[in-house]
Amino acid sequence: MQSLSRATLRALVRSNATRATYSSRTAPGRILSSRVLPLNATATPASREFATQSTRCYVASKEVKFTADNYPNVQRDPRFSKLTREDVDYFKSVLSSQSSIIDAQDDASELEGFNTDWVRKYRGQSQLVLKPKSAGEVSKILKYCNDRNLAVVPQGGNTGLVGGSVPVFDEIVISLAAMNSIRSFDEVSGVLVCDAGVILESADSYLRERNHIFPLDLGAKGSCHVGGNVATNAGGLRLLRYGSLHGTVLGVEAVLPDGTILHDLQTLRKNNTGFDLKQIFIGSEGTVGIITGISILCPRRSNAVNTAYFGLDSFDHVKRAFTKAKKDLGEILSAFELMDGLTQDLFHKTTGKPYPLSDRYPFHVLIETSGSNGEHDSAKLEAFLEEVMGEEIVADGTVAQDETQAQTLWRWREGLPEACAHWGGTYKYDVSIPLNDFYTLIEDCRKLFDDAGLVGGMEDDSKPVIGVVGWGHMGDSNLHLNVPVRWYDKKVEGLLEPWVYEWIEKRKGSISAEHGLGFAKRDFVQYSRDETALEIMRRVKNTFDPKGIMNPYKYIPTD
């Protein structure tokens, strides 16, 4: 009776569109129906509610130009062979299932989703997608490609933001989507071993039933693969609490270009026996091999989770709130997210959801605490709230009174990438900046665009730029600078690059905090790393992939 009524209620509430449901917190619109989840997946129709609201269409969102046409200075490497029918026949012979091959000869339209990236900025021209079902199949594919000099691009959920997961020219796409099983989970140690193609949210749901949590959470969790997360060293919303994947991943299973399978699915936390090879693969963005499985240490899920949302009058107030949160909330603080006022306006405009607070503020902060004892946490949170209100550090705020409210409040942070993409596209920069200069980047960038007269706001359709907005993981000094646009415009790009990178270099920040380098940032990596470091990276790459077939034209400049 109870579960029936809850289901009915959920359906009603959903149709009423008054509240967001759990799965609508996942990256809506990114969930492809072809990805059938073998686990108790939570991808429901509600996760797509956002897509239906994108009623306005501009030129940029209709057709994505080929990367090759957009960036004529990047040339196809003539060393790579072109795909022949014999190659396709060979792949058919080594793959166990017919559905593992998507061939341009059969159905060119199906290739589109694998060729175009989520930001709709990059589009390759691959003629073949392979979906191997085991590390053995991956090995056979790679060995053949290496022998034949066929370039490949490994692909997970294709939710990357820097064009790293789609081909630039005609590279063969190797999708890990068919490798999606949980291999084992040890409830005592909390070590999960699974295939690379398991969707993050499926892994997390599996762990939830066992009172554990995946130590990574991000907006695209309904589509992204854990293998892709590891390959790009994704950061996400809870890095503040659980640390980077460099610490939580215990081992990987990976296939090298020559077909060698590295079986290194360690389940030990401590293991000082030689080079820590898995670290090479974490954050390597598919340039040294293909990760086919991971083992990862998962913490216990917290019983008590509280979510609060604040409005603040200046960035100085935000800094004070952050200092206070670290002091008063200490070990239970699991997220401290900053969103500027304009981001909330964009979200409000694109979703029609009512603002959580009665007034609007230049800055908003979302805080989450997770702990093992609800009463203890509440007492801490209350003391914190009383202080920040009493000292007028925050101007207004709210605390989620139930799970639904918590999830709805999170939408005001997690829904921002979609809100920005609403008008056509977004120029995205994911940077680390020392906290003192944290928000200055947005202010300086705003001035840059205002002076250039390119900003049209949400209403003026004649100008490309909607505005300059910023949000980010304040707890990790990680800011996302976003410039939502109606169409991708060389004038806008010329203004931003290399301006942003030079700005970051001056302040000793990083030009890529968590999104990676991919195609977008390959030529800018020298702003954050020196030539010696780059040279050593090239040597590493050369050791693993002497023929350079793995995800070419990306990551670091070849010379």
Place this chain on the structure above:
Amino acid sequence: MSTLRILVPVKRVIDYAVKPRVNKSQTAVEIAGVKHSMNPFDELSVEESVRLREKHTPKTVEDILAISIGPPKAADTLRTAMAMGCDRSIHVEVPEKDEMLEPLQVAKVLKEVVEKEGRNLVILGKQSIDDDSSQTGQMLAGLLGWGQACGASEVVLDGEYLKVTKEVDGGTEVVKGKLPMVVTTDLRLNEPRYASLPNIMKAKKKKLEKKKLEDFQVRAENRLKNLKVTEPPPRQGGGKVDNVDGLISKLKELGAL
């Protein structure tokens, strides 16, 4: 214009976003360590009461009183109701281990409170999402001899009268009744607000009166006994076929072709 003295009963239930689980002995749903919050329909009642105050002259609504009959932690639910705008509350404390009261007992307690506190409008959720009885409002109206409008999606105050739009199968029904009245809320009535921080702080200082069941002429004795609670059978997952031939043979196997 009549002065409203509103009573808003609220119940602490398992959070609706949480999947309930049946306990090992199959006698009840597991509640220990599970997140609880205010019954969503009751949130609508609280919101509607506060909106009635905001919509009319300040004196129209004299007092909004929240009440909860439940375990010690139901006090948190009452604080939430007060943070949303209720003026004060009564907590009829029932020991944690006791069985949940049946609707008739709840209605009897509410009747006594209505009479003692001089209420002339009771706004209740049309049902609570844990037992789904959907009876308390109707029983209360019966015991009091008041008019009732159930499943409201719009409530308009017009002098001594309430005009209520009710959700009925396949459409709506508009009724008008004279105060005092009982109104039960349905999902489309409003969208409950977030409790703001200043209001959460203020709510801590609002009056929360503690009572016991013995203070009322109600026997805490249920007429029904829960024999067994079971989960619905798990849904069979779909299968995948490799190609059209696979699909055809599968359909044949199932006798669909």
